[in-house]
Amino acid sequence: MSKVLAALAVSVDGYITGRDPGAGRGLGDGGMLFNWYFDGDTPSQVFDGFKLSAPSARVFDALAGRVGAIVAGRNTYEDSEHFGGGSPHPRARLVVLSHRPVPEITDRQTLVTTGIQDAIAAAREAAGGKDVGLMGGGVVTEALKAGLVDEVILHQVPILLGGGRPFFQALPEHVRLRLVEAVPAPGVTHLHYEVER
C-alpha cells in the first residue's frame, strides 16, 4: 500500500504561513518559510528552478520523488491561485478537497467533496503505486484524525512567526511519532517522523 506523507515548511512556533496569506499574497508575511528552496547551489532533480543546499536537496528530492499525487485543501488551492490549473508537483496529479463546488477545477485536477478518505483514495488511484502527499494544515489534521497519515515531515525554519495558519489543528487524542531522521541544513532543519500505530 502506498504511504501518505505530510511534508510542510513550518516555523518553530508551528505555522505553515505567516499572517494574511492568500491569492496574490502567497504565505503572507511568512514567505521566508520557502527561502531554503532557493538559497543553495544544488539543483533539485524533481522541481525545475529549485536550488537547495546539498543536505536539503537530498532530503527534498527523496521525498518529492516518492510522491505520485497530492491532496490539497481548498484554502491551499485558493491561496495558491489554483496552481495555474495544474499541480504544485511536476509529476503528481492534484486532488482538491472541499465541501463545496470548485468552478475553476480543470481536467488536470480532481475535486473531491465527500471527505478525506475519498480524497486519499482518489489520490492513491492517481498515484499509480507511488505515495500521496498532503498540503494544508486542515487536510493534514483531517487525515491524522482518520488515521491515514504514515509520515510527518517538518521542514523547520528557525523563526517564530507569531501568527498564521497552523500545521496541526486540534486532535481528539494523542498521535505518537517516531523520529526517523533529523537533518540540519542551512536555513532549515528537516525532521522526519513516522506515525506509530
Ligand SMILES: NC(=O)c1ccc[n+]([C@@H]2O[C@H](COP(=O)([O-])OP(=O)(O)OC[C@H]3O[C@@H](n4cnc5c(N)ncnc54)[C@H](OP(=O)(O)O)[C@@H]3O)[C@@H](O)[C@H]2O)c1
Ligand atoms: N508551508 C508549507 O509548506 C505549506 C504547504 C501547503 C500549504 N501551505 C499554506 O497553508 C494554507 C492553507 O492551510 P489551511 O490549514 O488553512 O487549509 P487547507 O488544509 O489547505 O484547506 C482547508 C479546507 O479544505 C477543505 N476541507 C478540509 N477537510 C475537509 C473534509 N474532510 N471534507 C471536505 N473539505 C475539507 C475545507 O474547505 P471548504 O470547507 O472551504 O470547502 C477546509 O476549509 C495556504 O495558505 C497554503 O498556501 C503551506
